Amino acid sequence: MIDEFIAQIDEKWHGAFNKLMEAIDENLPPGFEKSIDRNMITYNVPLTTYPKGYHVTRNTPLPFLALAPQKRHIGLYHMGIYSNPELLKWFQEAYAEAVPTKLNMGKSCIRWTSTKHIPYELIGELSKKMSVEQWIAAYENEIQR
Structure with missing residues (x-):
């Protein structure tokens, strides 16, 4: 199913999307579950955990990351940088050091309109920064506010 989804991605984004997915897959701590939801590759905390x-x-796994091929960009949605100011600050500073172009980012969405300067190693590093347990704790802290 994931292979079928990837095969349908616009050729313009195909190679970069695969490299981003590999960077995440190789670095994400154990316990997250990869699936497809809303035309995105998602990494969630399964209901069994x-x-x-x-x-x-209700009855939906807790979302953490999503990788989305859009018409005009590739989007990486990372709920950890949305909920953790220290992680956000680290990422913004590391991005500025690693990439010659300005960071195009919303609250949780990092967007690349060109594949030329995607920092795959940095995305791998970002993927390592939060375990399932840390994400659950951060999420529970946010919803209790």
């Missing part, structure tokens, strides 16, 4: 799931949609 966190039965409460995502509070917005």
